[in-house]
Each structure stands twice: as C-alpha cells, then as structure tokens.
Amino acid sequence: MGSARHFIRGAALALLALVAIGATAPKASAADGPLRIGYSDWPGWVAWQVAIDKGWFKESGVDVDFEWFDYSASMDAFGAGKIDAVTVTNGDTLVMGSGGSKGVMIMLTDYSNGNDMIIGKPGLKKLTDLKGKKVGLESGLVEHLLLLNGLKKAGMTDADVEIVNVKTNDTPQVLSDDAISAVGAWQPVAGQAMKGVPGAKPLYTSADQPGLIYDVVTVSPTSFAGRKDDWAKVMKVWDKVVAFITDPKTQPDAVKIMAARSGVPPEEYVRYLKGTKLLSLAEGAKVFKDADGFGSLYGSTRNADDFNVKAGVYKESQDVKSYIDPSLAGAK
Amino acid sequence: MSASPDEVRARFDRLKAREPILQVRGLCKTVPAKDGERTILNDVNFTTHRREFLCVVGPSGCGKSTLIRTIAGLEEASGGEILVAGQPVHGPGPDRAMVFQGYTLFPWLTVLGNVMFGLRMADKPKEEAAREARQWLDLVGLEPYADAYPHTLSGGMKQRVAIARALAIQPRILLMDEPFSALDARTRARMQAYLVDIWRKIDVTIVFITHDLDEAVLLADRILVLKTGPGEVVDLMEVPALRPAAGRTLDDPALRATLERLEGFIHAHETVVDDEPVTPVVRLASVAEEVD
Amino acid sequence: MLGVLSFVLPLALWSAVSYAPFLWHPLVEITDPGDVAYYSKGMRAPADAFAEEVEGMTASGQAPPQGIPANPVYLPAPHEVALALWAAATPAADAREEFRLSSSLWHSIQIIFWAFLISSAIGVPLGILCGSYSAIGRLTEPFVEFFRYLPAPAFGALCVAVLGIYDGPKIAIVVIGTFFQQVLIIAGTTRRADYALLEAAQTLGARNLRLVRNVVVPAVLPDLYNDQRILLGWAWTYLIVAELVGTSSGITFFITQQARYQHFENVYAAIFILGIVGFGSDLLLARLGRWLFPWRRTTA
Ligand SMILES: Nc1ncnc2c1ncn2[C@@H]1O[C@H](COP(=O)(O)OP(=O)(O)OP(=O)(O)O)[C@@H](O)[C@H]1O
Ligand SMILES: [Mg+2]
Numbered sequence: 001m002g003s004a005r006h007f008i009r010g011a012a013l014a015l016l017a018l019v020a021i022g023a024t025a026p027k028a029s030a031a032d033g034p035l036r037i038g039y040s041d042w043p044g045w046v047a048w049q050v051a052i053d054k055g056w057f058k059e060s061g062v063d064v065d066f067e068w069f070d071y072s073a074s075m076d077a078f079g080a081g082k083i084d085a086v087t088v089t090n091g092d093t094l095v096m097g098s099g100g101s102k103g104v105m106i107m108l109t110d111y112s113n114g115n116d117m118i119i120g121k122p123g124l125k126k127l128t129d130l131k132g133k134k135v136g137l138e139s140g141l142v143e144h145l146l147l148l149n150g151l152k153k154a155g156m157t158d159a160d161v162e163i164v165n166v167k168t169n170d171t172p173q174v175l176s177d178d179a180i181s182a183v184g185a186w187q188p189v190a191g192q193a194m195k196g197v198p199g200a201k202p203l204y205t206s207a208d209q210p211g212l213i214y215d216v217v218t219v220s221p222t223s224f225a226g227r228k229d230d231w232a233k234v235m236k237v238w239d240k241v242v243a244f245i246t247d248p249k250t251q252p253d254a255v256k257i258m259a260a261r262s263g264v265p266p267e268e269y270v271r272y273l274k275g276t277k278l279l280s281l282a283e284g285a286k287v288f289k290d291a292d293g294f295g296s297l298y299g300s301t302r303n304a305d306d307f308n309v310k311a312g313v314y315k316e317s318q319d320v321k322s323y324i325d326p327s328l329a330g331a332k
Numbered sequence: 333m334s335a336s337p338d339e340v341r342a343r344f345d346r347l348k349a350r351e352p353i354l355q356v357r358g359l360c361k362t363v364p365a366k367d368g369e370r371t372i373l374n375d376v377n378f379t380t381h382r383r384e385f386l387c388v389v390g391p392s393g394c395g396k397s398t399l400i401r402t403i404a405g406l407e408e409a410s411g412g413e414i415l416v417a418g419q420p421v422h423g424p425g426p427d428r429a430m431v432f433q434g435y436t437l438f439p440w441l442t443v444l445g446n447v448m449f450g451l452r453m454a455d456k457p458k459e460e461a462a463r464e465a466r467q468w469l470d471l472v473g474l475e476p477y478a479d480a481y482p483h484t485l486s487g488g489m490k491q492r493v494a495i496a497r498a499l500a501i502q503p504r505i506l507l508m509d510e511p512f513s514a515l516d517a518r519t520r521a522r523m524q525a526y527l528v529d530i531w532r533k534i535d536v537t538i539v540f541i542t543h544d545l546d547e548a549v550l551l552a553d554r555i556l557v558l559k560t561g562p563g564e565v566v567d568l569m570e571v572p573a574l575r576p577a578a579g580r581t582l583d584d585p586a587l588r589a590t591l592e593r594l595e596g597f598i599h600a601h602e603t604v605v606d607d608e609p610v611t612p613v614v615r616l617a618s619v620a621e622e623v624d
Numbered sequence: 625m626l627g628v629l630s631f632v633l634p635l636a637l638w639s640a641v642s643y644a645p646f647l648w649h650p651l652v653e654i655t656d657p658g659d660v661a662y663y664s665k666g667m668r669a670p671a672d673a674f675a676e677e678v679e680g681m682t683a684s685g686q687a688p689p690q691g692i693p694a695n696p697v698y699l700p701a702p703h704e705v706a707l708a709l710w711a712a713a714t715p716a717a718d719a720r721e722e723f724r725l726s727s728s729l730w731h732s733i734q735i736i737f738w739a740f741l742i743s744s745a746i747g748v749p750l751g752i753l754c755g756s757y758s759a760i761g762r763l764t765e766p767f768v769e770f771f772r773y774l775p776a777p778a779f780g781a782l783c784v785a786v787l788g789i790y791d792g793p794k795i796a797i798v799v800i801g802t803f804f805q806q807v808l809i810i811a812g813t814t815r816r817a818d819y820a821l822l823e824a825a826q827t828l829g830a831r832n833l834r835l836v837r838n839v840v841v842p843a844v845l846p847d848l849y850n851d852q853r854i855l856l857g858w859a860w861t862y863l864i865v866a867e868l869v870g871t872s873s874g875i876t877f878f879i880t881q882q883a884r885y886q887h888f889e890n891v892y893a894a895i896f897i898l899g900i901v902g903f904g905s906d907l908l909l910a911r912l913g914r915w916l917f918p919w920r921r922t923t924a
Contacts, residue, residue, distance in 0.1 A: 038789075038871075040872075041881070041884070067789060068872050069789075069870070069871055069872055070868050070872055070877075070880075073780075073784075073868060073869055073870060073871075073872070076780065076784050076869070077784050077789045077870060077871075079781065079785075080781065080784045080785035081785070082784060082785070082788055082789045083789065122662075122673075169884065172886075176670075188884065188885050188886070192697075192886050195666075195667055195668065196668065196696070196697075197670075198654075198663055198667050198668075198669040198670075198673065199662045199673075201662070260720050260723075261720065262881070262885070263720070263723045263878075263881045263882060263885065264885045264887070268885070404827055405826075405827075406823050406826065406827070423826075424826045424827045424829070425829075426829050428827065429827055429828070430823075430824070430827040432820060432824060434820055436820045436821055436823070436824035438825075438839070438842070438843070439919035439920075440842040440843070440845070440917070440919060441842075449825070449828050449830075449838075450829055452838075453825075453828055453829035453830050453834065453838075481918065481919055482919070483918075483919045497828070498827075498828075501828060501829065507827075
C-alpha cells in the first residue's frame with residue numbers, strides 16, 4: 001500500500017517537473033504551402049464553406065486552408081501575419097492598415113443588404129423621430145457608420161442624437177431599456193432585439209444604402225504579389241459558390257452547409273442570407289471601378305475613411321487607392 | 333534507601349573528573365524590542381560532563397527554551413560561546429540532537445522512515461540506515477510499529493519514536509525541551525523510566541528542560557536553576573543521590589530537602605514572571621499536534 | 625445529505641420560476657397574434673403592453689391576441705435544457721465537429737491540461753523556492769505581484785503573433801492567467817510549512833536543498849495539492865477568454881456561438897456539462913488526495 005502511494009507521489013512530482021511544450025503550431029506558410037484564409041460568422045463569408053465542403057478548391061488545383069475565427073480574432077491573426085488573407089469589411093481593412101497591417105482588397109464577397117439596421121422602439125417610424133433621443137450602438141463600427149449615413153440623408157447630423165456606446169451583442173437587452181429609443185445591430189442580434197420588443201422595427205437598414213459596407217477578401221500584399229495565379233483560382237471558385245447559393249434548386253443544400261457552420265437550424269439561417277447581397281465576379285467588377293458614391297468600392301471606402309477619421313478610429317486619412325488591387329477583380 | 337553523603341560526594345567527584353562535553357560561557361541572548369533591546373539570557377555559565385544528566389528548571393518565560401535552542405544551533409547567541417567537546421557551536425550539528433515537546437515527527441514518513449531520516453541525511457546507504465534504525469526502534473520498544481505512520485501512535489509512543497530518531501544520529505548531547513509535559517502522569521512516569529534506562533545503555537549526555545520539579549529531582553545528576561527577567565543562572569544544584577531514577581523516591585529526606593530548596597528558588601522569582609508567551613511557533617505546533 | 629440539498633434547492637427554485645406562471649414571467653409568448661399587425665407567433669411581448677393590445681383590440685371589435693406567460697429567452701426552462709443536454713449527448717451524425725459538445729469539451733480539456741501542466745512545471749518549483757528562500761522570494765515576487773494584475777486576455781494579440789493561430793496562444797493565455805497566481809499561492813503555502821518540523825530536520829542534519837526536498841515539500845504537499853485543485857478551477861475561468869483568441873474552438877466557442885443565436889438552452893447545457901466536469905474532477909481529486917495523504921484528515 002505504501003509503495004503504491006510512493007510511486008504515485010513520485011510520478012506526480014515528475015509530471016510537474018516535466019516541461020511540456022504545448023502543441024506546436026504549424027510554421028508560417030512557405031511560398032508554396034496552402035493559402036491560409038481566416039473567415040468568420042457572416043453569411044457572405046460562411047458562403048465559402050460550400051466550396052470547402054464540396055472540395056471545389058482541390059478541383060481547381062489550389063491549396064487553401066480556411067481557418068474559422070471570431071471576427072476580431074481573425075483581424076488579430078492577419079495583423080500578426082499568421083494568415084495570408086482575411087474576410088473583413090472595406091472599412092476594417094483601412095483600420096488594420098492604419099495600425100500597420102497593410103492588406104489589399106482583391107475581391108468582393110457581398111454587401112450588407114438589410115442585415116445591418118437601426119431599430120427604433122414601437123411608435124418610431126423614421127430616423128427623424130430620433131431627434132434628441134438616445135441610440136445604443138457600438139461606436140466606431142459599421143452600425144455607427146450606418147446611422148451617420150442615414151442621419152445625413154435625413155438632413156440631420158450626429159449632434160441631433162445621443163449615441164450610447166454598447167456592445168452589439170447586448171443591444172437586445174439595451175433596447176428594452178426605457179431610456180433608449182433605438183439601437184444599431186446586425187443579424188442575428190438585430191432580429192433578437194426586435195423579437196424582444198414587439199413593435200420595434202427597423203428605421204434604417206443597409207438595404208437603404210447598398211454599398212455602404214462592402215465585404216471583401218483582404219490579402220497581404222506579399223502573398224498577392226507572389227501567388228497571384230493561386231488567388232485567381234480562388235476567385236474562380238467564388239463564382240461557383242455564388243451561383244450555387246443563388247440558384248433556387250441548389251440553395252437548400254447551400255443553406256444546410258452554411259447553417260451547420262454557424263450552428264443554427266437551416267430554416268433560421270435563410271433569413272440571414274436574405275440580408276446579404278452576394279456578388280458574383282461580374283457584379284464585383286463594376287464595383288471595382290474607381291468612382292464616387294457607394295456604387296464603387298473606391299467611393300464606399302473613401303466614405304469609410306472619412307468616418308474612421310471623424311470617429312477617431314485612426315487619426316490620418318488613408319490612401320484608399322493603395323488598399324484596392326483591381327488587377328484580378330476589375331473589368332477586363 | 334538514601335545514599336550516604338560520602339557516596340554522593342565520591343560520585344560527583346567522579347562525574348566532574350570526566351571530560352566536559354558542553355561548556356556554556358558568558359552566554360547572552362538579546363532580541364529586538366519596541367524600546368531597543370530585551371535581554372532574555374544574561375551571562376549564563378555552566379559545564380556538563382560526559383554522560384551527565386542535567387535538568388534545567390526555572391519559572392515560565394525565563395529563557396529555558398531559548399537556552400536549549402541556542403545550544404542546538406537553532407538560534408544565534410548574542411554574546412559568549414558554546415563549546416561541544418571543545419568545539420564552538422555554529423548552527424545545528426550531528427553532535428547534538430533534539431527532542432521537542434510537540435513530537436515533531438514527519439507525518440509523511442513511517443516510524444522507520446522517521447528514525448532513518450538523520451541517517452539518510454548523513455548519506456548512510458538505505459539498507460544500513462534501515463538496519464540501524466530498527467535497532468534504535470528496538471531500544472525504545474517500538475520495532476513492531478516500524479511501518480506505522482505517526483498519526484496512528486499514542487503520545488508516549490510518538491515521543492519514543494522522537495527519542496529513537498534523535499539518538500540514531502549518535503549525538504554527544506541529547507537536548508530535550510519539556511519532552512514529557514504533554515503526556516498524562518502514568519505515561520510520563522513510564523517514559524522517565526524508559527529514558528533513564530536508555531541513557532544508561534548508551535554514551536550520551538542529556539540536557540533536559542522541565543518545569544516539573546519532581547521530575548528534575550528524580551532524573552538529574554545536577555539541576556541548573558534559572559531565574560527570570562533576565563534569565564540568569566541562580567544555582568547549579570547537585571542532587572544528593574545515586575545515579576538518576578534508580579531507586580530514587582521523594583520520600584528520601586535528602587531529596588525532599590533538594591526539592592524544597594528548588595521550590596524556594598522558583599517561588600522567589602515567580603513574582604517577576606512576565607506574562608508573555610514562549611516562542612509561539614513551537615507552542616502552536618504542539619497545540620495542533622494535540623488537537624489532531 | 626446537505627450536499628444533495630444544495631443542488632436540489634436551486635433546481636427547485638429554477639423549476640418554480642420556470643413552471644409556475646405566477647412567479648416572475650414578465651413576458652407573454654404570443655400563441656396567436658390576432659389582428660395585431662406587428663405580433664407574430666413565438667414573439668415575446670411585455671405583459672403590460674400585451675394587456676393593452678388585448679384591451680384595444682377587444683374595444684375596437686378586432687380579434688385580440690392570445691398568449692401564455694413567459695420568461696425572457698435568457699432563462700430557458702429545465703426541460704428545455706435537459707433536451708439540449710440529450711441532444712448534445714446524441715449528436716446528429718452530420719453535425720460539425722465544433723458543435724458536438726463532446727469534442728469541443730475534449731478540445732478544451734486538452735488546452736487546460738497542457739496549460740496547467742506548463743504553468744505548474746515552472747510555477748510550482750518557483751513558488752516553493754520563493755517560499756523557502758526569502759532572497760529568491762524578494763527577487764521574484766514583486767514582479768510576479770505586479771504582473772498578476774495585468775489582464776491575461778490583453779496579451780491575446782501578442783500571443784497570436786508569437787505562437788500562431790491554433791492552440792498555442794490559447795494555452796499561453798491560460799498559462800499567463802494561472803502562472804502568476806500560482807507562484808504567489810504556492811510560495812505562501814510553502815511559507816506556512818510547520819516551522820517546528822523544519823527545525824527538527826535541521827537538528828537531524830538536513831540543509832538547504834535537501835531540507836527543501838525532504839522536508840519542506842513533503843510537509844506542504846497536501847496543502848500544495850489543495851492549492852493546485854483551486855488553481856485548476858482558476859485555469860478553467862481563463863479558458864473562456866483564451867478560446868476567443870486565434871481560431872475558434874472548444875467549449876467557449878460553442879457557448880458564444882449558441883448565445884449569439886440566442887439558443888440559450890444549448891448555452892445552459894454546456895454550462896451544466898462544464899460544471900459537472902469541473903465538480904466531478906474536483907471530487908475525484910479530493911478522493912485521490914485523501915488516499916495520497918492519509919495523515920492529513922482534513923483533505924476535504
Ligand atoms: N525570537 C524571540 N523574539 C522575542 N522574544 C522572544 C523570542 N524568543 C523568546 N522570546 C521571549 O523570551 C522569553 C523566554 O522565552 P523561552 O521560550 O526561552 O522561555 P521558557 O523558559 O522556555 O518558558 P516556558 O517555561 O514557558 O517554556 C519569553 O519572554 C519569550 O517571550
Ligand atoms: Mg520553553
């Protein structure tokens with residue numbers, strides 16, 4: 001009896017003394033390893049899952065590793081140079097670049113078409129009804145941009161409302177607070193906010209301003225310069241994905257794959273898909289023309305740049321052109 | 333059956349003729365206090381000889397434990413020197429072993445493991461250490477309990493293990509700080525007999541602290557009496573009897589007289605006893621041991 | 625007996641709040657929207673607003689909405705959670721790996737295991753040295769003391785930059801969160817080693833490292849063991865932030881993802897399983913402790 005104890009005590013000490021090196025992460029990719037792309041929970045990006053599950057990348061002869069992240073963790077990983085590309089908004093591409101992690105937007109995945117919204121309490125009908133009232137949203141993020149855009153169109157400014165900074169995930173609870181008249185949130189949080197306060201409805205959504213926020217694939221300049229052919233193949237696959245998801249015949253299959261990735265029932269997922277306008281390469285090519293206004297990635301990004309500077313996200317205006325590489329996505 | 337004065341004198345002459353084992357010279361101990369320093373021991377001088385049994389008595393708080401801990405090397409002297417077999421003491425050493433009031437057996441070791449401890453620290457090979465340890469256990473009558481853990485033993489048995497553990501390193505001096513005061517009267521009497529029995533079988537000098545004056549008179553060759561505030565030697569008393577324990581009883585008029593003188597000393601100094609507790613760590617440990 | 629009761633009581637309270645319609649239930653779940661334009665089936669409306677609508681609709685001769693008292697979605701009923709637990713135990717064959725509770729949990733357990741092992745391999749010896757030698761303690765502890773107030777999650781991005789995107793940074797966050805506490809706690813426990821035993825050992829010839837190895841460590845081992853149990857629980861709390869770093873994985877990802885889509889019955893199921901795993905392993909460790917340290921009767 002005593003000796004068994006002795007043995008275990010000894011073993012416990014030995015175990016403590018053992019300096020274990022944790023699972024060593026794979027090394028940074030060489031010039032010919034797989035392209036590593038970070039993606040996160042947004043319908044336009046979850047769409048890639050279809051290609052992953054169907055094995056379309058292999059068919060096209062390109063080796064890619066998609067890594068699933070929390071959105072902000074994906075930007076951290078890109079910033080740290082641990083992945084070659086990341087799916088983000090055009091505005092956040094500037095934010096990463098201003099912090100020193102320069103990336104170029106080489107293709108579009110979608111724009112938000114109603115998935116981002118400003119939701120008003122029952123009784124409120126238009127943005128102008130918010131004059132002098134409190135709006136809860138996460139300042140500096142896309143809902144903030146959306147609100148400013150809406151206010152401007154309604155002939156108001158941000159001085160006309162009082163912005164209360166809350167986490168997007170908390171907006172459903174915040175909306176039921178008496179002091180708050182509206183919140184800004186994206187799906188699925190927005191839907192939950194409306195469910196929780198019956199009668200609450202969107203006052204302004206990203207569908208009212210298509211192109212306000214573009215979702216893109218941002219690639220590190222080095223990877224893009226060195227492996228342009230591979231990236232071209234990735235983009236080809238994207239066209240196939242968009243076709244598969246938008247075709248009513250194959251859509252249920254697509255939704256099933258995407259819903260599984262997000263961990264929700266397919267019937268619930270269809271709703272979120274609706275608020276997203278997926279962009280085929282042909283559609284994207286038009287957006288890649290330099291122009292003012294939200295019909296162009298350039299115009300939209302310049303607007304985001306203004307917003308970022310005004311909202312204090314970063315100090316100096318960024319050179320938008322240097323963040324966009326139309327060489328693959330632009331019209332031929 | 334009292335010993336004649338001549339017999340006693342001859343015995344002490346023989347004792348003092350033996351080589352001195354422990355010499356304490358001008359020992360002082362001060363500790364920092366609120367208002368500068370406090371003197372605990374002041375100019376303590378005495379000598380014990382080989383195979384002597386010395387008891388130390390004195391009122392509570394007079395510095396008995398401090399004295400024995402300084403001899404053990406657990407505390408630094410502030411002044412004076414301590415020689416063991418002529419060598420000055422710096423820190424604990426294998427020439428002195430100590431038995432504490434609170435047993436202080438290692439609870440994670442078996443009885444045998446405890447007794448082997450000092451031998452292992454002296455780099456004795458395991459088998460040899462075990463064999464020797466068993467002999468010491470045999471001496472205190474606990475060989476059958478070699479594989480038991482200390483928490484399964486009674487207080488008297490624990491203290492016997494502690495004695496075996498101390499003796500196993502074969503020290504010149506065995507230092508004992510109130511070793512039997514936590515035991516009940518019957519056990520204490522038995523332990524006293526054990527101790528004297530063992531002491532007679534081996535070549536060891538014992539310095540034994542007690543506040544039980546009867547115990548001192550029954551066990552000691554000589555009794556060192558301390559007074560308090562600060563601790564100083566009052567007397568080094570010779571017990572007018574033949575060797576310790578053997579046939580001693582307190583009915584012996586000579587021993588009665590010694591006891592009364594001792595009581596007189598202690599009484600005379602008891603009025604100045606300060607009410608501060610003794611070294612707290614030791615006390616707390618012994619309390620914890622008892623509750624267990 | 626009381627132990628069982630301590631679980632039964634909260635469960636009873638939860639059941640009462642969930643099933644007794646007169647307890648709390650501040651909302652009404654719409655079963656039939658009637659003629660109220662903006663109501664739909666399954667929506668939860670505040671009870672007073674609902675009452676107003678019923679009154680208004682009845683007054684104007686339209687069909688009033690119907691509904692049953694309900695709690696906010698954030699508090700699912702016990703049976704819903706039980707069903708979710710059952711679903712988690714029997715995942716659909718085509719469920720993604722990350723949404724199988726068992727495999728996310730297993731992944732998390734591995735993170736904790738490695739993190740705790742690494743942290744302990746350095747933290748325990750260092751803590752013992754700090755507690756045994758005051759010089760080492762004075763050299764190390766101020767820095768450790770300072771560092772333990774820095775929030776481990778703040779190092780997330782740095783950990784990713786250094787250790788990559790997979791399990792490396794997660795383990796690192798848990799290590800950072802645990803290690804500094806560990807050094808201090810272990811050092812404190814070591815200092816509380818029974819001084820009388822150390823003195824006894826010194827009189828028997830034990831010195832320096834041998835004293836530490838042969839006396840200090842075994843003397844405090846049962847306490848160290850209990851410290852480690854507490855620290856292990858601590859490590860679990862850091863898992864929640866650690867798993868949001870780098871690629872999404874583990875039980876936290878499961879929980880946050882389910883919460884994002886407001887499937888709170890799944891969230892609660894996961895929380896329950898975490899509780900069971902934590903409580904169960906602690907119970908097991910306590911038993912093991914009693915067997916390993918029989919002289920310590922208070923190894924509860
Ligand atoms: N490290 C120390 N710092 C301060 N005071 C001390 C220290 N050690 C001992 N003392 C004080 O010195 C005095 C003598 O203590 P000591 O323990 O030696 O007495 P004692 O004669 O053994 O008493 P008792 O008979 O109660 O055991 C006490 O007043 C005690 O409070
Ligand atoms: Mg004392």
